[in-house]
Amino acid sequence: MAGLPSTARVVIIGGGVVGTSSLYHLCKAGWTDCLLLEKNELTSGSTWHAAGNVPTFSSSWSLMNMQRYSTELYRGLAEAVDYPMNYHVTGSLRLAHTKERMQEFQRARGMGRYQGMDIDVVGLEEIKRRYPFIETHDLKGALYDPSDGDIDPAQLTQALAKG
Structure with a gap:
């Protein structure tokens, strides 16, 4: 493993969307002594077959807040890092019975x-x-969320890595 540093402030293991997002946000916060390790290539783990759903609904305050932040980030990420991504904001209805x-x-x-x-x-x-x-006939109503959508997880990972 020639070329790897012997120390790092942060070592992230896994080059999927979570690992690259962690590194992206650390770098945005000014951290420079960070290392991301992936055994093959970016997205070679579970990211390559992820559905890519981008919901904002949650019954948890913190999860909803994180999902809201993600939708805002994804809207401008492709342009910010100059990497094309397929991100579709379609909206959704969650049905209540x-x-x-x-x-x-x-x-x-x-x-x-x-x-x-x-x-x-x-x-x-x-x-x-x-x-x-x-x-x-068997519904009580629905929750409409205009921000729900989907994204290509592999493209998102590459955009975060580039950023």
């Missing part, structure tokens, strides 16, 4: 709105307006 799930959506809407997100709880008419072929 029970009163309890609607309560969970109301809570998530409150957390999301406080964090500056534009998520909303919608009724059956709005679900039907957005998706005319859906059957709503």
